[in-house]
Amino acid sequence: MSASMTAPLVRFDGVTYRYPSVATPSLCAVDLEMGPGLTVVVGGSGGGKSTLLRLLDGLVPQFHGGRISGSAVVAGLDPFRTPVPLMAQRVGLVFQDVETQSVYGTVEREVAFGLENAGLPRAEMHDRVDEALGELAIEHLRGRRLTTLSGGERQRVQLAAVLAMRPRVVALDEPTSQLDLDGAAAVLTACLRLARDGRAVVVAEHRLETLLPAADRLLLVEDGRVSSTTAEALTSHVEARPRHSFAASEVVWELGDVAAGPAGCSAPVLDGISLAGAAGEVVALVGPNGSGKTTLLRTLAGLIPPLAGTVRRPAGRTAYLPQNPGALLHLPTVRAEVELTLRRAGPPRSSSAAAADVAAMLAAFGLTALADRYPRDLSSGERQRAALAATLAGSPALVLLDEPTRGMDHAARHALAAAVRSLTESGSAVVVATHDTDLALELADRTIRLAGGRAVEVAASVHVEVAAADRAAGRAVAAAQGAPR
Amino acid sequence: MSIAPRVWLLWSLAAVTVALSTDNPVYRALVALVALNVLLTWLPPGRRLRPLVAMLAFAAGMAALVNVLAGHTGAHVIARLPAGWPLIGGAFTVESIAFGGALGLGLVAALLAVAPLSLVLEPHDVVDAMPAPLERTGIAVATSLNLVSGFGRTLTAVRDAQRMRGWKPRGLRSWYEVLVPVVLTAIEDSVLLAEAMEARGFGAGRRTTYAAGRWTRWDLAVVIAALGAAAVFVGLRLAGAPIDWYPYPALYLPPINPILVAACLALALPGLAAPDRGRAAVEAGA
Numbered sequence: 001m002s003a004s005m006t007a008p009l010v011r012f013d014g015v016t017y018r019y020p021s022v023a024t025p026s027l028c029a030v031d032l033e034m035g036p037g038l039t040v041v042v043g044g045s046g047g048g049k050s051t052l053l054r055l056l057d058g059l060v061p062q063f064h065g066g067r068i069s070g071s072a073v074v075a076g077l078d079p080f081r082t083p084v085p086l087m088a089q090r091v092g093l094v095f096q097d098v099e100t101q102s103v104y105g106t107v108e109r110e111v112a113f114g115l116e117n118a119g120l121p122r123a124e125m126h127d128r129v130d131e132a133l134g135e136l137a138i139e140h141l142r143g144r145r146l147t148t149l150s151g152g153e154r155q156r157v158q159l160a161a162v163l164a165m166r167p168r169v170v171a172l173d174e175p176t177s178q179l180d181l182d183g184a185a186a187v188l189t190a191c192l193r194l195a196r197d198g199r200a201v202v203v204a205e206h207r208l209e210t211l212l213p214a215a216d217r218l219l220l221v222e223d224g225r226v227s228s229t230t231a232e233a234l235t236s237h238v239e240a241r242p243r244h245s246f247a248a249s250e251v252v253w254e255l256g257d258v259a260a261g262p263a264g265c266s267a268p269v270l271d272g273i274s275l276a277g278a279a280g281e282v283v284a285l286v287g288p289n290g291s292g293k294t295t296l297l298r299t300l301a302g303l304i305p306p307l308a309g310t311v312r313r314p315a316g317r318t319a320y321l322p323q324n325p326g327a328l329l330h331l332p333t334v335r336a337e338v339e340l341t342l343r344r345a346g347p348p349r350s351s352s353a354a355a356a357d358v359a360a361m362l363a364a365f366g367l368t369a370l371a372d373r374y375p376r377d378l379s380s381g382e383r384q385r386a387a388l389a390a391t392l393a394g395s396p397a398l399v400l401l402d403e404p405t406r407g408m409d410h411a412a413r414h415a416l417a418a419a420v421r422s423l424t425e426s427g428s429a430v431v432v433a434t435h436d437t438d439l440a441l442e443l444a445d446r447t448i449r450l451a452g453g454r455a456v457e458v459a460a461s462v463h464v465e466v467a468a469a470d471r472a473a474g475r476a477v478a479a480a481q482g483a484p485r
Numbered sequence: 486m487s488i489a490p491r492v493w494l495l496w497s498l499a500a501v502t503v504a505l506s507t508d509n510p511v512y513r514a515l516v517a518l519v520a521l522n523v524l525l526t527w528l529p530p531g532r533r534l535r536p537l538v539a540m541l542a543f544a545a546g547m548a549a550l551v552n553v554l555a556g557h558t559g560a561h562v563i564a565r566l567p568a569g570w571p572l573i574g575g576a577f578t579v580e581s582i583a584f585g586g587a588l589g590l591g592l593v594a595a596l597l598a599v600a601p602l603s604l605v606l607e608p609h610d611v612v613d614a615m616p617a618p619l620e621r622t623g624i625a626v627a628t629s630l631n632l633v634s635g636f637g638r639t640l641t642a643v644r645d646a647q648r649m650r651g652w653k654p655r656g657l658r659s660w661y662e663v664l665v666p667v668v669l670t671a672i673e674d675s676v677l678l679a680e681a682m683e684a685r686g687f688g689a690g691r692r693t694t695y696a697a698g699r700w701t702r703w704d705l706a707v708v709i710a711a712l713g714a715a716a717v718f719v720g721l722r723l724a725g726a727p728i729d730w731y732p733y734p735a736l737y738l739p740p741i742n743p744i745l746v747a748a749c750l751a752l753a754l755p756g757l758a759a760p761d762r763g764r765a766a767v768e769a770g771a
Contacts, residue, residue, distance in 0.1 A: 057684055059680060059683065059684060063679075063680055063683055083688075083689070084683045084684065085683060085686045085687060085688045085689035085690075086686075086689055088683070088684055088685055088686035088689070089686060089689070092684075093684045095677065095680075095681055095684075097677065099635070100635075100674045100677040100678055100681070101677065101678060101681035103608070103624070103627065103628055103678070103681075103682060103685075104607070104608050104609040104612075104627065105607040105608045105609060106607060106609065108695075109607075109609040109695060109696075112695040113685055113687075114685040114686045115693075115695070116692050116693055116694060116695055117685060117686035117687050117688070117689050117692055118686050118689060119689070119690060119691045119692060119693050120693060121693065122693065122694070122695065122697070125693070125695050126695075129695075145607075161685065162685075165685075165686070298645070301645075301649060303645045303648070303649070317651075318649060319649065320645070320646065320649035322642055322645065322646045324642055324670075326666060326669070326670045326673065327639070327642040327643045327645075327646040327647075327666060327670070328643075328646045328647070328650070328666070329666065330662060330665040330666040330669065340650065341650050341651075344650060344651030344652075345650075345651065376669060376673065390650070391649075391650075
């Protein structure tokens with residue numbers, strides 16, 4: 001741990017919290033002190049990480065309601081009683097989904113929103129906006145419309161908006177879950193710079209490869225209990241999947257010289273793409289944000305017609321998991337979601353066989369205990385698992401997964417890997433678009449990198465090196481920022 | 486050249502005042518044409534008019550249809566339905582068609598007059614346009630505009646996801662599987678946005694504004710012309726001058742007053758300016 005962690009900026013004493021209408025506490029008897037430096041919060045989905053972050057600026061309990069006991073001091077204020085808008089001047093919180101937290105349409109004004117709320121004079125606001133944009137090296141984005149930015153750029157804009165308030169505590173909820181390697185490294189660099197400036201920076205994250213080497217402190221949140229942990233306890237070893245080669249006769253899906261782009265686009269995002277995949281094969285699509293991974297999946301799914309070229313899919317069902325699991329879930333229970341897909345997907349079967357299939361699918365994704373919960377009440381990782389179970393049920397011939405590990409903990413990732421293996425053994429072809437290099441390494445028979453509208457196959461040896469480089473990036477950024485090793 | 490957000494607000498208010506202060510279809514048509522020209526001149530690249538046009542056609546069509554079906558007076562009868570039929574029973578007349586058309590035209594003119602507030606301005610411009618006491622209303626409007634564009638994206642995502650699970654559009658009831666997740670997602674997004682806004686200090690007390698809000702001479706000219714046009718219409722109405730057109734009991738041509746025509750044309754001033762496309766290009770990342 002760093003020697004710089006001295007006076008506590010955050011102190012919780014015996015904090016227990018229950019959300020309204022929930023019997024079990026989401027946080028239980030939390031005793032915690034945090035000083036300046038980078039604190040990484042880890043733990044399973046639904047364990048209480050996001051709730052812990054929301055305690056810092058008083059959103060829990062003031063915005064969410066519920067019952068709380070114990071006491072807390074954050075940046076010198078009581079977050080349970082100080083109005084959240086006042087807490088916001090000392091505690092900055094960047095949420096998981098950057099698209100739903102934007103108020104204004106352009107970068108400069110979005111960064112200034114909090115300053116306007118604080119009632120600062122115009123000249124000071126301009127100085128602070130300049131400073132925050134400079135601190136995150138995004139001055140060049142100043143006049144841009146938010147909708148034109150990549151995920152990494154938007155995440156940094158939201159961080160700049162928080163920094164402009166000059167908070168003493170900065171909390172980020174899964175800031176890199178949707179980012180490519182460069183975007184994640186940029187956010188990590190920004191976090192480390194803040195930590196070195198004497199702020200307490202708290203990051204809840206599942207994607208640890210870049211963060212662990214840089215962390216001053218690691219907190220494990222599981223079942224509402226918070227404890228310290230070590231990097232060694234969290235490091236997992238990823239086994240690369242033995243590569244299979246497939247004969248041309250086994251090809252079941254094919255893109256022939258395809259040009260494609262989102263509906264209404266003037267220029268294609270993909271141009272001259274020729275790819276094919278076999279039954280039982282897993283193809284991973286990697287590449288930076290905006291490189292066309294989602295467009296390729298949607299074209300292959302038949303959701304958008306190609307601007308040129310041909311698309312061939314296997315007979316049978318094509319399963320498609322979109323990036324936002326909320327797009328799927330609309331029934332009262334997780335079980336009902338899986339039942340609906342099975343009912344539509346396969347031939348009629350007896351009620352006992354159908355029930356067994358549903359139970360097996362729920363168990364495969366660790367959802368048995370959540371089977372009768374309303375899907376939208378679940379944490380983001382749990383919701384993602386529910387969407388996966390609802391998507392993959394019923395032996396689809398072609399499986400298309402768009403960022404399937406978003407918000408997922410390690411256990412859920414392993415469950416996903418096992419489910420995909422099971423599908424390929426029964427002959428399904430799988431295409432997965434992901435920033436998660438470890439997942440690609442663990443699952444893929446082939447890895448295709450998309451960039452500049454083109455697709456290039458990544459050799460297996462290079463793929464292993466990329467995954468290793470992903471993990472090393474965190475160490476490199478940490479070293480550049482003078483972080484402990 | 487650019488036009489200050491508050492100038493847009495005042496121009497829109499003036500144009501709506503003109504459009505709704507008279508039943509005369511000539512003045513309403515003039516306002517609609519002038520507003521359309523202004524909109525086409527200032528529409529930023531990448532923004533589409535098609536949804537607005539569809540909405541205008543629907544609104545105008547419905548207004549006209551309701552008047553034709555429910556208004557049974559007029560000298561020139563085209564057809565009749567049995568008088569016993571509730572609401573729509575009775576004569577259909579040329580006069581009711583003409584007056585229905587004028588009603589629809591009024592709606593079109595009014596909607597085109599306020600369209601720049603959503604199609605030309607950015608959400609933060611809407612906040613800047615509001616006077617201080619209404620600034621929070623402006624933020625509510627701005628965030629709503631953000632959510633509206635998100636609503637369209639969600640609808641596409643949900644429809645596609647459900648299609649891949651075997652959903653097919655078969656009548657109104659089948660849309661349940663699409664509309665429920667769309668509405669739930671919109672509600673969730675609204676709650677998340679409210680949470681994010683509070684976490685960024687919204688509601689802490691007196692707000693200040695980042696934008697300088699200085700007006701140019703052009704801004705001043707646009708405001709004077711627009712408010713002048715509105716003042717002419719309101720003034721003549723208060724003075725009892727005949728500015729309306731009521732085609733009952735027998736159809737006649739709407740009267741035309743040159744002063745009122747000039748007032749309508751004064752609203753065209755923003756359409757004579759050349760927008761600063763450099764700013765739009767920067768915003769779009771070009």
